[in-house]
Amino acid sequence: MKITLKKYIEFIGNNKAAKLFDCSLHSVKAWRYGHRQPSVEQAKIIIKVSNGVLDYEAIYGTPY
Secondary structure (H helix, E strand, O other), X not given: OOOXXXXXXXXXXXXXXXXXXXXXXXXXXXXXXXXXXXXXXXHHHHHHHOOOOOOHHHHHOOOO
């Protein structure tokens, strides 16, 4: 089953996500609520620390 970045953050919590992704709480909230998307460099970190649970599609959505 695929999970989105938003759902992953909801599951682990904003504070834990900020620590895990090594970024600010403000950034995590912006990603969770759809105000911003992570940079490509940040996405690489997110994919790595999520142990492959998240991928580019989970972060940026399905391309059409």
